[in-house]
Structures are given as C-alpha cells and as structure tokens.
Amino acid sequence: MTTSDGAASAASAASAATVSPEVLAALAAREAETRERAGGLADQLRGAVEAAAGSNADDEHDPEGATLAFERQQVAALLRQAEDEAVELAAARARVAAGTFGLCEVCGGSIGDERLVARPTARMCVACADGRRATR
Numbered sequence: 016m017t018t019s020d021g022a023a024s025a026a027s028a029a030s031a032a033t034v035s036p037e038v039l040a041a042l043a044a045r046e047a048e049t050r051e052r053a054g055g056l057a058d059q060l061r062g063a064v065e066a067a068a069g070s071n072a073d074d075e076h077d078p079e080g081a082t083l084a085f086e087r088q089q090v091a092a093l094l095r096q097a098e099d100e101a102v103e104l105a106a107a108r109a110r111v112a113a114g115t116f117g118l119c120e121v122c123g124g125s126i127g128d129e130r131l132v133a134r135p136t137a138r139m140c141v142a143c144a145d146g147r148r149a150t151r
C-alpha cells in the first residue's frame with residue numbers, strides 16, 4: 016500500500032513556498048499595527064463627528080467648527096491610508112497562500128528578505144521599484 020506516501024508528497028507540495036520566519040513575523044506585526052491604527056482612527060473619527068454634531072457649530076462661520084472639520088478630514092485621510100494598507104496586507108497574505116509571496120511582480124525575481132521585513136507589502140524588487148521611480 017502506498018497511501019501514506021501519497022499523503023506525504025501532498026504535504027510537502029503544500030509547503031513548497033518557503034517564506035522566512037522573520038518575514039512572516041514582520042507581516043504579522045504590520046497587520047496587528049495596521050488593525051490597531053485603523054481602529055484608533057475610526058474611534059477618533061467617530062468622536063470628531065459627535066463633537067461637531069454636539070457643538071452645533073457652523074463650519075463656515077465658527078472658527079472652531081472649521082478646525083473640527085479640518086481635523087475630521089485629516090483623521091479620515093489617515094483612516095483611508097490605514098485601510099489601503101490593510102488591503103495591501105491582505106493581498107500579501109493571499110500571495111503567501113498562493114506561494115508567490117516575495118517574488119517581484121515585474122521581473123519575477125526574489126524581492127529579498129531584508130526588503131520584505133522592512134516592507135512586507137512590497138510587490139517589486141528594489142531594482143524594479145527604482146526603475147519605475149526613475150521613469151516617472
């Protein structure tokens with residue numbers, strides 16, 4: 016009987032894509048940080064909206080109302096950034112699952128652990144990222 020052999024080869028195929036533990040740790044840390052930041056900003060935004068509603072301020076004529084509106088826009092912009100990053104991180108997770116994580120989307124080469132630890136959402140190697148910046 017060779018059923019156990021079949022199971023063993025299936026298991027080794029599933030773990031063919033090896034992502035270094037340091038990179039996975041950096042990815043997990045970034046996910047936790049982004050989640051926490053987005054949660055804090057969402058709370059802040061909710062608070063700012065409530066403060067504006069409670070103050071009964073006229074944004075155009077009350078200087079404090081204008082300040083509150085400006086702050087609200089700033090927090091909303093930061094929240095959008097955090098949400099964009101969460102989307103990037105989810106895409107990185109999907110690449111880990113698909114076995115394509117750490118490969119440059121342009122040249123197909125290895126992005127490199129050092130870059131991935133610093134920026135787990137990186138989709139391009141340094142050379143391709145530099146090239147794209149230079150041609151812009």
Ligand SMILES: [Zn+2]
Nearest residue numbers: 119122140143
């Ligand atoms: Zn590349």
